[in-house]
Amino acid sequence: MIQVLFVCLGNICRSPMAEAVFRHKVKEAGLERDIVVDSVGTGDWHEGETPHQGTCELLREKDIDFSGIVARKIEKRDVENADYVVAMDADNMRSIRSLADEANDTKITKLMDFVPRNKIEDVPDPYFTGNFDEVYNMVDEGCDQLLAHIREQSSI
Numbered sequence: 001m002i003q004v005l006f007v008c009l010g011n012i013c014r015s016p017m018a019e020a021v022f023r024h025k026v027k028e029a030g031l032e033r034d035i036v037v038d039s040v041g042t043g044d045w046h047e048g049e050t051p052h053q054g055t056c057e058l059l060r061e062k063d064i065d066f067s068g069i070v071a072r073k074i075e076k077r078d079v080e081n082a083d084y085v086v087a088m089d090a091d092n093m094r095s096i097r098s099l100a101d102e103a104n105d106t107k108i109t110k111l112m113d114f115v116p117r118n119k120i121e122d123v124p125d126p127y128f129t130g131n132f133d134e135v136y137n138m139v140d141e142g143c144d145q146l147l148a149h150i151r152e153q154s155s156i
C-alpha cells in the first residue's frame, strides 16, 4: 500500500479537505486497494475535533465524503510510515522536517509543488483568510496532479 499523509497546522481546515478530496479521487480511479490516505496537524489545539465548518460545508456541497476524519497531531512515526508527506505550506514543511530524521526529507513535499507552472507555492490558511473556495480549488488541482504523479511513479 502507498501511504499518503497530508499535513497542515491545525488539521481542521486544509489537510482534512485534502484527505477527503484525495480519497475521493483515489476511489474514482479504483485505487483504494493501492493507496491509503490520512491527515495530521503540526499543532495539537484541535485534537479530537471534526473538520472546521467551512471545510465541512464545502465538502458537502461537492458531495465528497469526510466521515470519520478527526484532528490529531503529527508524530514522528507518521512521517516514517508514509510514502508521501504532503504539506500545505512552507511552515508545515519546516515543522515536519524538524520532527523526522533527515532520511525522510525526500518524501516531504508541498502540495503545490505538484502543480506545473504554479505561482502560489503555499495553500493559504482559511482559518485566517476565511476563503475556503480558494483552498478547495488549489487542493483539487494539487490532488489531481499528486495522483497522476503517484500513478506514474508506481505504474498503477
Ligand code: 4NP
Binding pocket: 008, 009, 010, 011, 012, 013, 014, 015, 041, 045, 046, 125, 126, 127
Ligand atoms: P489548518 O488551519 O492548518 O488549515 O487546519 C488552522 C486551524 C486552526 C489554527 C490554525 C490554522 N489554530 O491556530 O487554531
